[in-house]
Amino acid sequence: MAGIKKKDNGGIGGIKDKFSTKTKYKETNYYNCGEAFHNACGLPGPVMGGINMFLGHSNSSKTTSMILAAADAQKKGHLPVFIITEKKWSWDHAVELGLQATKNENGEWDGDFIFNDSFDYIEQVTDFINEVLDAQEKGDVPYNLLFLWDSVGSIPCKMTFDGKGGKQHNASTLADKIGMGVHSRITKSKKEDYPYYNTMVVVNQPWVELPDNPFGQPTIKAKGGEALWLASSLVFLFGNQKNAGINHITATKNGRTVSYAIRTKISILKNHVNGLGYKDGKVIAVHNGYIQDTKEDLEKYKKDYSQYWNAILSGDGDIKLEESEEVEITE
Secondary structure (H helix, E strand, O other): OOOOOOOOOOHHHHHHHHHOOOOOEOOOOEOOOOHHHHHHHOOOOOEOOOEEEEEEOOOOOHHHHHHHHHHHHHHOOOEEEEEEOOOOOOHHHHHHOOOOOEEOOOOOEEOOOEEEOOOOOHHHHHHHHHHHHHHHHOOOOOOOEEEEEEEEOOOOOHHHHOOOOOHHHHHHHHHHHHHHHHHHHHHHHHEOOOOOOEEEEEEEOEEEEOOOOOOOOOEEEEOOOOHHHHHEEEEEEEOOOOOOOOEEEEEEEOOEEEEEEEEEEEEEEEEOOOOOOOOOOEEEEEOOEEEEOOHHHHHHHHHHHHHHHHHHOOOOOOOEEEEOOOOOOOO
16 A cells, blocks of 8 residues: 655644644733732732633622722723623722712713613623624724623523523523633634723622532532633632631621621632632722731721721711621631
């Protein structure tokens, strides 16, 4: 049997010239969620040009980080696109965290952002994202875009919304619409020749998978199946895997006590950007962002904002700021 005749193709150099790609990518950049956030987990915030997941139990400060990223996007001249499906949005809190927004003559909040909270099911969200991206490609939205979805798991797919589906249909829809659609449109903006940066941050509700043996540990899982997890370049974990694992820090006056801060963990659960990230970082979430989890920073915050809390806790008498006796829940 005759062998295959070799053809002179210029050696390995010629082969590479013919078949290798030469795509160039932009330098890695992040949205900044503050110094305390950076020190806690080892990264400044969500990576640009990718999908980022903020995963954690309730009241672990996920939305705080999302708004801080949006405020930094505004500072950079980028356009935040809020997709609010959990119906727990507070404009006053967002402004306290640095989002540039003011009330217009009609009493509606306005600013350099897009805000949409009119969704009933997942397909409406993904159609909206694609509509905005289409407008960008046509030149009608000439901005770098930061999509912020709060939160995945709070609305079903159309079939489930109509009473004909369930969890598996929600997961399948996310896999089709995000994993095989929106994901590629977001990540292609990392290419050097693409005129804009497009980024997505999803706040995700969790569920906990119990161990299959008495010596195992519970594992946090993202609602909506594996598609968003697989599509995410970064997954930030807020709190513990099993539960929120937070400490409340309180202000007391005339026998009335309010929680004015929480101590929480922020760590990197998945990193397909540079592989780095801390697993044990803690921060203190306050009304206007994060402070570092040190006695010095907490005392400074108490001093700087004692009058702020004194005004909220009305009445005569001194205000007492202290950490509660609540014991932090650990894994």
